[in-house]
Amino acid sequence: MQTWQVGRFKITKVLEFPIEVGLLDGLIAQLTPDTRHEIDWLYPDYLNESGQILADMHCFVIDTGEHVILVDAGCGNGKSYPMQPIWSNLDSPFLERLAAAGYGRGDVDVILCTHAHLDHVGWFSMRDEAGQWVPTFPNARLVMVRDEYERHLGQIVEAPEPAAAGTTEGADEVDLIDRAFRPDVSALSDQTRLIQEESFQPVVDAGLLELVPIDGEVLPGVRYVSTPGHTAFHHSVRLESDGAAAFVTGDAFHHPIQIARPEWSSQGDWDPVASSRSRRAALEAYVGTDVLFLGTHFAGLTAGFIVEDGEGFRLVEKAATEA
Template sequence: MTCVTTSTWSGERLRLARPHTYEEARGTAMRTWTVGDFKISEIHELPAELGLFDGLIPEAPREVVQTIDWMSPDYANEAGQILADLHCYVVDTGDQKILVDAGCGNGKSYPTQPVWSNLDTAFLERLSEAGYERDDIDLILLTHVHLDHVGWCAVQDETGAWVPTFPNARLVVVDAEWQRHLDLMLPDGGDAIAESATGADDGEVDVIARAFYADAETFSNQAKLVQKESLQPVVDAGLLELVPSGAEVAPGVRYESTPGHTSAHHSVRLESGGEQAFITGDFIHHPMQIARPEWSSAGDFDPEMSGRTRRAFFEASAGTDLLVLGTHFTGSGAGYIVEDGDNYRLVQERPA
C-alpha cells in the first residue's frame, strides 16, 4: 500500500493565511494511494476558511486543542484552530471509476452556509489533472446527503439549467439516508434563496449555529435547494440507485454503517489484493475525534451514537493495516489508527 504526492505539500501557507484558493492551501500537490489493485486519488475542492470550524467540536476550544500534541501542524495551527478542507476521492478499480462524495459544487445556493454559496472552484480541472473526465465516472457514492457532499452531482449548462455533472454515472445512496433527506422537506413553505446565500456575511453571525441549529423550516428550505440544484437533475435522468445498508456496490467496494452524524450515515470500505482502506465521510469530521472519540461535532444527529460508532471503529481498526482517508482531513489526509493510552492517534507508518 503506497501513497504518492506529485509535488511538495505546502502546509505552511495554510497555517499562516486565511486560504481561499487551491494554490494557497495545497501548493500543487496531488495525492494518490494504491490499495491492492485499486488507485485512490484525492480531488481537492477548497480549504475551509481558517476559523470557520471554530466551535465545530464543542468540547474542543482552542486551548484544549493545543494540549493534544499531534494536532499541530497538520490538523490544527499553533493557536489551536481547526484546519480542514473539502475534497472527494476517485477510486479507480480498473473496471470502474467511482467518485466518493461530491463536495459543494459551483454556483449553489446555501443559505445555511453562505461561505460555500456561489463558489467558482477548479474542481473539474483538478479531476482532469488526475486523469479523469466527466464522462469517465461510472458511479457516485454518497456517504450522506449534506450540502458539502452532494454539490458536484449537477452543474449548470449553457442555458442555466441544472444537469448531471457526470452523465454516465449512477448516483448511489443508501435508501435510509435518501429517505432521511426527503423527510427534511416540509410540504409547505417556499424554497426561496435567502440573501445570505450570496455569500455575503456581516461577520456577526454564528456560522455553527446557522448551519446546525436552525429551525425546521430553514432546514426544509435548504434541503429543497439541494434537491433542486444538485439531486433532482440526476433523478430526472434516471440515474439514482438506492441500495440497502451494507451493500457491495462494486467488487471490493461496499457501504458500512457509521451512524451518528446522520441517522443513516455510511462510510465506504475498499478491499483489494489483501489490502483495505476506509473513506470516512463525516463520522470522523476531524482527527481530533481520533484522539478523543467521544467528542462529537455540533452537526451530529446523535452525538452519543456518533461517539460510540467512532470508538467501536477505532477498537476494531487499531494496529491493523486499514488505511483511513478522512473526507475533511488536512495534513497527510490519511493514515493508520494506533492505540494512544486509552484513546487513539493517526500515524503515517503502516503498523507491522
C-alpha cells in the same frame, strides 16, 4: 496531489477548497486552543498555532481498474446555500483538478454519497451552457443508501413550522456554522428543497439514482458501512482489494481530534452518542492493522493508519505492521 494504493485500487484526493480558518471553530465544543498542547500530533496538519481547526473540502477518486468511483461530491459551483452562504455561488476549479488527476467528467461511472448534507452533494449536478442543472458526470450512477436519501427528502415539509419569535434579531451576527447546524424547521426545509432541485433532481431525472440497503454492496470490494450518528443513516465506505483494505470516514469523523477523543462529537451530529459509538467501533476495528483510514475533511496528512496512543488513538503515516 495525494494518492494511495490499496491492492489494485488507486485512491486519489482531489481538493475542492481549503475551509476558511475560523469557520469551524466551535464545531467540536471540547476542542479548544489548549488541545494542541494536550495532543501534540494534531499540529501542524490539523490545528494551527492558535489551536484553530484546519480542514478542507475534497473528494476521493477510487480507480479499481474497471470502474472510476467518486466518494462524496463537495459543495459544487453556483449552488444556493442560504444556511451556509459562504459556500454559495462558488466558482472553484474542482473539475480542472479532477482532470489533472487524469479523470474527465465522462470517466466517472459511480458516485457514492456518505450522507446528503450540502457539502457532500454539490457536484452531483452543474449548470450547462443554457443555465440548466444537468448531471456533472453523465455516465455515473449515483449509488446511495435508500434510508439516507429518504431521510433527506423527509426534511422537505409542505407547511414548515414558523421560526420562533425573535430568531431573526441580530441575524447578521449569528455564527455561520451555528446557522448551518442549528436551523429551524423552515430554514432546513428550504435548504433541503434547494439541494434537491439543484443537486439531486437532475440525477434522478436522468435515471441515474440507484438506492441500496443499509450496509449495501456497490461493487465487488466496495461497500457501504453503517456509521450512524452524524445523520440517522450515515454510512462510511469500505474498500477491499487483493488482501488490502481502506475505510473512508465520511462525517463519522470530522476532524482527527475525534481519533484521539472519539467521545467528542460534532455540534452538527444528529445523535452525539451514536456518532461517538460509531467512531469508537471503527477505531477498535482498525487499530494496529494495515487498513488505510481516509478522512473526508482531513487536511494535511489526509490518510494514514490507526495506532494506540495511551488510552486513545492516533493517526500515523505508516501501518503498525510496517514499523
